[in-house]
Amino acid sequence: MNLEHLKALVAVIDEGTxxxxxxxxxxxPSAVSQRIKALESSVGQVLVRRRVPCxxxxxxxxxxRMARQVQVLEAEASAALGAGSPARAHLPVAVNADSLATWFIPVLHQAAGWDDAALDLLVEDQGFSSRLLRDGAVMGAVTSDPVPVSGCRVELLGSMRYIPVAAPGLHRRFSTSGAPDWSAMPVLKFNAKDTLQQQLLTAKGVAGPPPTHTVPSSQGFFAAVKAGLGWGMIPELQLDGELERGAxxxxxxxxxxxxxxYWQAWALDSERLGRMGAAVRAAAAAQLRAGDGQELSGPSRAGHRPRK
Structure with a gap:
């Protein structure tokens, strides 16, 4: 398999056309097409669906997956041989929006000092990010899936705690004797994959959904809760004194x-990928709760795919 052909495959999938x-x-473009056709001929299978995006x-x-691994190892071998200035290898990583907005930030501070690596962050729900590993789209992922993808290593990072909160005005409007009227109080969701709020409503015996707003941004979701648009499950790390101040x-x-x-990453002997994993582990150890996410209250979440 020609290295230039593999590079063309990565470029077509990453760039989309x-x-x-x-x-x-x-x-x-003709040269790209020829390289993809040559690669497909060498393996005897179609590798790229010609659509927009490809x-x-x-x-x-x-x-x-193999092409990305080869590119990283090629860059590290060139650096070890002293072949010119170190090549900047791309590290595609999947991370959920809530993590990116909170405990993952120190990873970005560390990556800012890496002259030989460039992060390509893909924001994906932690219950679905392992799919990106299987597809070869990323080399590492923050995921809620404890089962390692083939060819990957997995390790527990810790747990994020989500708390049901609302703006004081919304709480007063939809409360009786201090207890929320779950069936009437407007609720927020992040996207179609977000089931945290619905799980709590089901546990409360709410049959029909209350008025529901969709806000597909971690910061926007938090701002919408503070604005009184609806209640939502907010990461404990994101609250930062909001409860104490009465906001x-x-x-x-x-x-x-x-x-x-969990942190899942390819089982690849790569200094750059290992450095990324070490940064993720350090940030998680400093801010996440220890443990494997055992639920302290509410319904069973067997098979539950949490949001963001």
Whole structure:
């Protein structure tokens, strides 16, 4: 398998079109097409679905993983040999929005000092990020899946605690004797994958959904809760004194959800990827709760895929 052909495969999938891949590789679109066809001929299978954007077939995903690994190892070998200035290898990593807005920030501070690596962050729900590892789209992922993807290592990072909160005005409007009217109080969700709020409503016996607003941004979700648009499950790390100042109200004192997070990464002997894993572990150890996300209250979450 020709190295230049593998680089063309990565460029086509990352850039989305043959034309954009050509710009990135500084060759013509025709040359990109020829390299992809040659690679497909060598393995006897179609590797790229020609659409906008281009996507990898199952066979293409397998080669995409290998191509990314080869690129990282090539850059590290060149640096070890002293072949010019160190090549900046791309490290595609999946992380959920709530983590990126809170405990993951120190990882970004460390990465700012890496002259030989560039982060490509993909924001994905922690219950779905392992799929990106299988597809070869990322080399590492913050995930809630404890089962390692084939060819990957997995380790527990800790747990994020989510707490049901609302703006004081919203709480007063939809409370009776201090208890929330769960069936009437407007609620927020992050996106279609977000089931944290619905799980709590189901535990409260709420049959039909209350008025529901969708806010697909971690910071926007938090701002919408503070604005009184609806109640929501907010990461404990994001509250930062909001309860003490009275800006938000906890809807039930002992209700919360602890979501276990894991670091999954390719089992690759790479200094850059190892450095990334070490930064993730250090940030998680400093801010996440210890443990595997055992729930302290509320319904069973067997098979639950939490949000963001």
């Amino acid at each position: 043959f034309e954009a891949a050509a710009d990135q590789l500084r060759i013509t 996507t990898a077939t199952d066979a293409g995903a397998l080669l995409l 938000l109200v906890r809807l039930e004192e002992h209700t919360h959800q602890d979501v276990a997070l």
